[in-house]
Amino acid sequence: MSVTVVEGGHVVTGDAAGTEHAVGHLVLEDNRITAVGAGPAPSAPTGARRVDAAGCLVTPGLVNTHHHLYQWVTRGFAVNGTLFEWLTTLYPVWGRIDANIVRTAATGALSWLARTGCTTTTDHHYVFPRAGGDVLGAEIDAARTVGLRFHPTRGSMDLGQSSGGLPPDHVVEDIDTILAATEVAIDRHHDPAFDSMLRIAVAPCSPFSVSRELLVQAAQLARSRGVRLHTHLCETLDEEEYCRDHFSSTPVDYMESLGWLGPDVWFAHAVHLDDRSISQLAATRTGVAHCPSSNARLGAGIARTRDLLDAGVDVGLGVDGAASNEACALLEEVRHAALFARARGGPQALTVREALQLATMGGARVLGRADEIGSLEVGKLADVAVWRMDTLAHTDIADPVAALVLGAPPPLELLLVNGVAVVERDRLLTVDEDDVAQSVRRASRELLSRSG
Numbered sequence: 546m547s548v549t550v551v552e553g554g555h556v557v558t559g560d561a562a563g564t565e566h567a568v569g570h571l572v573l574e575d576n577r578i579t580a581v582g583a584g585p586a587p588s589a590p591t592g593a594r595r596v597d598a599a600g601c602l603v604t605p606g607l608v609n610t611h612h613h614l615y616q617w618v619t620r621g622f623a624v625n626g627t628l629f630e631w632l633t634t635l636y637p638v639w640g641r642i643d644a645n646i647v648r649t650a651a652t653g654a655l656s657w658l659a660r661t662g663c664t665t666t667t668d669h670h671y672v673f674p675r676a677g678g679d680v681l682g683a684e685i686d687a688a689r690t691v692g693l694r695f696h697p698t699r700g701s702m703d704l705g706q707s708s709g710g711l712p713p714d715h716v717v718e719d720i721d722t723i724l725a726a727t728e729v730a731i732d733r734h735h736d737p738a739f740d741s742m743l744r745i746a747v748a749p750c751s752p753f754s755v756s757r758e759l760l761v762q763a764a765q766l767a768r769s770r771g772v773r774l775h776t777h778l779c780e781t782l783d784e785e786e787y788c789r790d791h792f793s794s795t796p797v798d799y800m801e802s803l804g805w806l807g808p809d810v811w812f813a814h815a816v817h818l819d820d821r822s823i824s825q826l827a828a829t830r831t832g833v834a835h836c837p838s839s840n841a842r843l844g845a846g847i848a849r850t851r852d853l854l855d856a857g858v859d860v861g862l863g864v865d866g867a868a869s870n871e872a873c874a875l876l877e878e879v880r881h882a883a884l885f886a887r888a889r890g891g892p893q894a895l896t897v898r899e900a901l902q903l904a905t906m907g908g909a910r911v912l913g914r915a916d917e918i919g920s921l922e923v924g925k926l927a928d929v930a931v932w933r934m935d936t937l938a939h940t941d942i943a944d945p946v947a948a949l950v951l952g953a954p955p956p957l958e959l960l961l962v963n964g965v966a967v968v969e970r971d972r973l974l975t976v977d978e979d980d981v982a983q984s985v986r987r988a989s990r991e992l993l994s995r996s997g
C-alpha cells in the first residue's frame with residue numbers, strides 16, 4: 546500500500562459544512578482519502594511519502610464539465626466571430642481531423658488541464674470523419690497517458706446543411722451509424738466502478754446540428770445503458786431564434802418534449818434562460834456546465850449563475866473547447882465565474898468559496914460523482930491539488946481562497962489523481978511538456994495544410 550501524508554498547508558475540504566483548516570493534514574492510502582483534519586497527521590507508517598505543504602493551499606482537484614479536446618490544434622481562428630460565424634469557419638477544418646491529430650490535440654489539452662489543477666475532465670467529441678479512424682479511442686489513450694480521470698462523450702451531428710442544419714454535410718453521420726458507434730463506445734470503455742477512471746456519456750451536439758429523432762433515440766439508449774446525457778443548450782440568442790423558428794418553443798421546452806430533462810442530463814452554457822426555464826431545470830435536477838470564458842470570447846452573454854444556484858440547480862464549470870477559449874485553464878473559469886456573476890449581480894452575487902465550489906463539488910454533482918470526488922473527505926478518491934501561495938504573486942493576500950480565486954494562477958506544487966502524482970512543482974510527470982508542444986505544432990500545421 547502506498548501512503549501519502551500532506552501536512553502544514555491551509556486545507557479547504559469543500560465538504561457540506563465548508564470546513565477549512567488553517568494548518569491541516571491529509572492522509573491518502575492508495576487511491577483513497579483516509580484522514581483529513583487540523584494540525585499534523587496523527588501517525589503514518591514508515592515509508593509514507595511526506596509532502597510539506599507549508600505556504601500552500603490544499604483543495605480538491607478541479608472537475609471540468611465541458612470541453613472539446615480536439616480543438617487544441619485549432620486555436621485562434623474567427624477571433625471576432627459570433628458562435629454561428631465561428632462554427633461555419635471551423636467546421637471545414639474540423640472535418641479533416643483523424644485519430645492521430647485528435648490524440649495529439651487531446652494530449653496537449655489534457656496536459657494543460659492537469660497543469661492548471663484539473664483532476665477530472667469530460668470531453669464532448671462530435672466530429673467523426675468517415676476516414677478518421679478511432680477518434681474516441683485516441684483521446685481515451687491520451688487521457689490514460691496524461692493520467693486524468695476521464696468522462697468522454699460519444700457526440701454526434703446528423704443534421705447537415707441540406708437538411709436545414711448548420712454543419713456542412715460532409716461532417717455529419719447518419720443516425721444508425723451514430724447509435725451503433727455509441728453502443729460500441731459504452732461496451733468497450735464505460736466503467737461504472739466507484740473509482741472509475743473512465744465513464745462514457747452520450748452527447749448529440751446541439752439543437753441546430755442534430756435531428757429530433759437522434760435526440761429521442763440517444764436518450765433512450767443512454768437510459769437503457771445507465772450512462773449520462775449531455776449537449777449544448779441556450780448558448781446564444783441565435784440558438785433561441787433557431788428553436789423558435791424550427792420548433793416554436795424555447796430550447797428548454799424543446800428538450801423537455803424529447804425526454805431530455807432529468808438528473809442524468811447536463812447542459813453546457815445555459816446562458817439564455819428565462820425564470821420558467823430555470824424552474825424546469827431545477828425541478829428535473831438537470832445540471833449545467835457554466836463556461837464563462839467561452840461565453841465571453843464569443844460574446845454570447847453571461848449566465849444567470851446566482852439565479853441557477855438559488856433555484857437549486859447543480860452548476861459545474863467548463864473551459865469549453867480551446868477554439869473558443871484559447872486558455873482552457875479551469876482555474877480561470879473559477880475566477881471568471883466569480884467576476885462575471887458580480888459584474889451582473891453585485892459584489893455578493895458569488896463568494897470566492899462558492900466559485901471554487903462550482904469547480905469541485907459542483908462539477909462532481911453534474912457528472913453524477915458526488916460520492917466519489919469533489920471534496921476532501923474520508924472515503925473519497927485521492928484527487929488533490931496543492932497550490933503554492935507564498936510566491937510574489939500571492940504572498941500575504943489576507944485570505945488564501947481569495948488569493949486562489951481572484952489572484953493570478955499560482956504555481957501547482959502537486960496534483961494527485963487517484964493517488965498518483967501527475968504534476969509536481971509545476972511540471973508534468975507523465976509526459977514531456979516540450980515534446981507535447983512540438984507535436985501539437987506539427988499536428989496543427991498538418992491539419993491546416995489538409996484544409997487548403
Ligand SMILES: [Zn+2]
Pocket residue numbers: 611612613669777813865866
Ligand atoms: Zn462546447
